[in-house]
Amino acid sequence: MKLKDLSLSEFSDLINNDGLGIDFGITSFCILTKIKSVQSTFKQLYADFEVKPKESFTDFQVSVAYPNNIRRFLKPQVSFYFDEHSPFLPLPKSQSYPLLEWGMNWCVAGHKHNYLLLHGAVLEKNGEAMIFPAPPGSGKSTLTAYLSHTGWRLLSDEMTVINLTTGLVEPFVRPICLKNNSIDLFHSWFPDAFISNIAKDTNKGDVAHVKPPIDSVNRYLEPAKVKAIVLPKYDKNVELDIYALNKCDAYKAVSTNAFNEGVMGKEGFESAVNLVESCDTVEIHYNNLALVSEFLLEGQFKP
Incomplete structure (x- = not known):
């Protein structure tokens, strides 16, 4: 099934809770974020991509989220997480979507040595x-x-x-x-x-x-x-x-x-x-x- 074929409720449930699995052929990602602007942009850019079945295996589990500190209320920042580990410094909220793409690149470049x-x-x-x-x-x-x-x-x-x-x-x-x-x-x-x-x-x-x-x-x-x-x-x-x-x-x-x-x-x-x-x-x-x-x-x- 392609991402564009998911209903709004199905998409929201996956990306907010269990993670949305996308198959890229050489690898696969499970994407999780509650940031609405990231959800909307991802849904449009990846509309034609294949979605992996719920709870199926993916190579990388990643998310973009607000850090658990006071900055989420004052000049909010976002962090990229790979298996709950954040390899980068936080960025301004306005850069949330590019951070997701850059983080996905980092995952592949640093780990797919086959x-x-x-x-x-x-x-x-x-x-x-x-x-x-x-x-x-x-x-x-x-x-x-x-x-x-x-x-x-x-x-x-x-x-x-x-x-x-x-x-x-x-x-x-x-x-x-x-x-x-x-x-x-x-x-x-x-x-x-x-x-x-x-x-x-x-x-x-x-x-x-x-x-x-x-x-x-x-x-x-x-x-x-x-x-x-x-x-x-x-x-x-x-x-x-x-x-x-x-x-x-x-x-x-x-x-x-x-x-x-x-x-x-x-x-x-x-x-x-x-x-x-x-x-x-x-x-x-x-x-x-x-x-x-x-x-x-x-x-x-x-x-």
Whole structure:
């Protein structure tokens, strides 16, 4: 059953009391919160996701709640909890929803070491996946949001998940986190897409989350073969410049953006090496998303 098929009373009972289980394919979460704004946003962003049966097993049990102190009445704050443990400092109530998403990322990045995990987006077209590993400020999420709403399948905005056995990239479909000016840009491009309310003045600036396309959600169990690794760097002065990377520089880029390669030891290193050996790697400097999309579709990554 999908989340949107639950009645309001069923949804409220689960998320307030027993926890709402969501299946993501590579993992599952049980979400619990009594904060109405978080409930409403989660219900809209995850409407097309599969709900796990009540009391079934989930990998991570998480919640966003008010701390038990006087601050809940004066300038209220919220905390993220993983199995009743709070790994972060509290944040202002206005940042409740982003805190949930960031906490879910933390759970996977810190615990799912049966996959190689990279900080990077993944999109697929015609059966071929592109990985976009990039640090904050590179324009990765803006590019991801644009491509995912112009015919590309979204596998992930934040976390590339590499299967150690097959070498395929596994979907981890979640809402896309846009920041600052990108929020208004995306809304102007795709006025019918759902965007959450803006959380102001977070440590990443103003942030909002975009609901993932339904086709991407429906294919949440469908892996893809990696065609290329693309390192995006937004540059307002450049329409599109393309630079091919050798395997050494490609590995450095993958390793730099890896969450858990070091934790996995030899297995992590070999998985990263196999990834860069199996595909081409380019760095792109750009300000024209249509040109980027055209280049990716042509697939001419070698000089």
